[in-house]
Amino acid sequence: MRILVCIKQINDNGDMNRFDEFALEEALKIKEKAEKQQQTPGNSVSVDVITAGKSNSFKIIRRAFGMGADSGFLIVLKTKEKATEYIPPFTIASLLSAVADKMHYDLILTGIMSQDMMHGQTGPMLAELLNFPCATGVTKIRFPVKNNFIQVERELENGFIECLEIKLPALLTIQAGINIPRYPSLSNLLAAEQKTIMTRKETDIFPHRGGVKEFYVSIETPEKTRDGLVLEGDLAGRVNQLLNFFKKHDLN
Amino acid sequence: MKQIIVIAEIFQGLIRPVTWELAGTALRIAELEADSKYLVNDRGKGQNDKKKNIRRQKKSGNIQLQKELKSRIRIIVPGEDPLPVAEKIAEHTSMDVICLKIKGLETYDCDAYKTCLFRVISEMDVVSHVLIAHTSQGRDFGFGLGVKLNAASISGVNSIFSDDDGLVYSRAVYGNEKNMMIRPAPDIPVVLTIMPGMFRDNIMNNLNNRTMEKGKITVCEIPFNGSYPLKKTKPVSDTGVDTDSAEVENIHVKGKLCQKSTAYPCQFASRIIHGQILRKACGNKALKGAKIIVSAGRGIGEKDGLKEIFEFAECFSSSAVGASRPLVDMGWIGYDHQVGITGAEVSPRLYIACGISGSSQHIAGMKGSEIVVSINKNPDAPIFRHSDICIIADVHEFIKEFLKQR
Incomplete structure (x- = not known):
């Protein structure tokens, strides 16, 4: 079985999106x-990772190797180094699909969303582009696969859980808490030095970024819903203020 | 006339309340669109003025239905036999409803929703917006549907503004610390997933105050068996959509004139087999009844930090300990302590958030609290925007001092 995990680097330090760590751990x-x-025999599993990002995103591929991934793809985006540049999830999904389509994966995993942009769109869009069935917010995967269907549980609201069987090839977006992601191991990290990251430029896949359907306008600090009195002074003084406040409002 | 489409959220045959919020949001969009022609188109004004303009629009957010709207709102209600539910929605909202009968659909199915909704929507005239709830269901099918429709797609919308160039949608980014404003390209449909609870307040009233007649119901039938039909969608530069036209005929449902379109040449294979729907736990009774809730988040640092939180909670009578999702995910504390959309929604007299950053999921679970006190090291933590008293400090040190003084 061939598994692909889509991961995202969320800063220049090479930190991986928290939700993608759960996806990679699960793979x-x-x-x-x-x-x-x-x-x-023939039951072996390979785990590849793919990311689309700035050229320094090779860092998370190395990190993924450190965790135990077999091979990695990097798509270098045609991006300015501006922090607020908005790249539509559909653009990312299109690029990922162009690479993933040729590789014939049985299972694609992504985090449920990225912790910075929080779209949660890339996974379901990638599934649609590849014509894979998909399930979002998965909290359990059962292995082995039976009759080419994989058993999963996905999270609904109010503590409800839905049990599903999904036909492979399939895409699952992974909810936080499904496992406890491992740290990269030193031996894996050292071995990773020898591995090649298969790198492609966005412009080699799609020469022009077509089909952009949403545009960035601005970024703002949301309004307060409560007044938010900030207590000032040293620690002891602030504790004292809080105790007085509780006394005044009869909170004990 | 442009059409704004709302996809009703049905769970186990029942209407999810978020459906009313979607209907209300559709009205708001229709109103903003109708209004926007009155805006002065003065592009020389510069960025600051533009911002003011956005603000002003927001304040005047109340919907007046007397105003002539330029858009038509229609609510699609999918299901195996959704007519009774559709009737209810038509009655409650006075909006036109499309009763989408998907034969063989026993429960929500991602493939069936995407395919059937695409069929129905792609055959309508000029659809400008498709509104879907930002819930486990909406997030599951909405974006794939967006790809099929070749639409713009904006997720987790928490506010809508209008400026000189049209509508702008706000959504939370960076762990809820900021809002990012996004504008969809003009003249194509936009799929919006709407954050539950964000549009509740002034919209419910508007819906409830309507005393208009029941909306018209159109019944539309699609069978659900066979193979997932649509050819693979093309990435990035796809423009064409599959539009086999369906025959539409008029039929009578319960004495009312309804339109019925039948027999789409459309086949499905179940790529997804549905099993049981289970319930993990039914909220924490102690949490629901407590007068004071002391809640812990990742800011407590390590698992041992929870001991202090329990000690802190014991300082009060009728108190309980809550937690944010990451602590439950890490297995530090049981699910029955989780406060938030996927945990318990609480409304105590006092909520003390210790080291909780304040994701929108968490805020939604505790915003009904009478008084909120937050302790967090990070002065930019979103929780402070939803707090009455803010204490910028290390949780561990602050609680230690609190226990000492009392």
Whole structure:
């Protein structure tokens, strides 16, 4: 089984989107389970990662190698270094699909959203472009796969959980809390130095960024919903103010 | 006439209340669009004036239905047999409803929703907006539907403004610390997923105050069996959409004239098999009944920090300990302590947020609290915008001092 995990670098330090860490961990767990159950040959699992970002995004590919990913793709975006540049999720999904389409993956995992832009759109859009069925907010994946269907649970509101079986190839977006992501291991990180990152430029895939349907206007600090009195003074003084406030409002 | 489409959210045969918010949001959009022609088109004014203009629009947000709207609002209600639900929605909103009967659809199915909604919407005249709830259901099918429709797509919309160039949509970014304003390209449809709760206040009243007659119901039938039909969508530069036209005929449903369009040549395969819907736990009774809730977030640093939180809570009578989602995810504390959209919605007399940054999911769960006190190291933490008293300090040190003084 070939698994692809879509990951995103959220800053120049090479930190991975928190939700993508859960997705990658889940893929690695599937791989480890497959290795344990290696009775049936041809049952091996490979885990590739892909990211689209600034040229320094090779850092998270290395990090993913450190966690145990087998190979990595980097699509270097045609981007200005401006922090507020808005890249529509559809552009990212299109680029990812152009690479993923040729690789014939059985399972694609992404985080439920990115922690910076918080769209949650790239995964479902990628599924649509590849014509894969998809499930979002997945909180459990059962392995092994039965009859080419993978069993998952996805999170609904108010503590409800929906059980699904999804036909492979499929795309799942992973909800936080599904596992506890591992740290990159030193031995993996050292081995990662030898690995090549397959790098392509956005302009080589799509020469012009067509089909942009949304535009950035501005970024603003949201309005307050409550007054927010900030307590001043040293720690002891502020504790004292708070105690007085509680006393005054009969909160005890 | 432009059309604003609302997709009703139906869960286990029941109308989710967010549906009313979507209907109300549609009205707001229709009103802003009708209004925008009165705006002075003065592009020489510069950025600052433009911002003021946005603000002014926001303040005048109340919807007056007497105003002549330039858009038509229609609510699509999908389901196996959604007619009773559709009737209710038509009655409650006075809006026109499309009862989308998807034969064989026992429960929500991503593929069936995307395919059938695409069929119906792509055959309508000039659809300008498709409004979907930003919920586990809406987030599941909405963006794939957007791709099929070749539409702009904006998720988690928490506010809508209008400026000289049209409508602008606000959405939270950077862990709820900022809002980003996005403008969709003109003359194409835009799919919006609307954050539940953000449009509740002035919209519900408007809906409730309507004493107009029931909306018209159109019944539309699509079978659900066979194979997922549509050819693969093209990335980035796709322009063409598949539009087999359906036959439309008039039928009578319960004595009312309805339009019925039948027999789409449309086949599906179940790529998704639906199992049970389970319930993890039914909220925390202690949380719901508590007068004072002391809640912990990632700012407490390590699992041991929870001991202090419990000690802190014990300082009050009738108190309970809550937690933000990440602590539950990390397994530090049980799910029954989780406050937020996916946990418990609480409204105590006093809510003390300790080291909680304040994701929109968390805020939605505690905003009904009478008094909110927040302790956080980060002065920019979003929770401070929703607090009555803000304490910028290390949680651990502050609680230690509190326990000492009392």
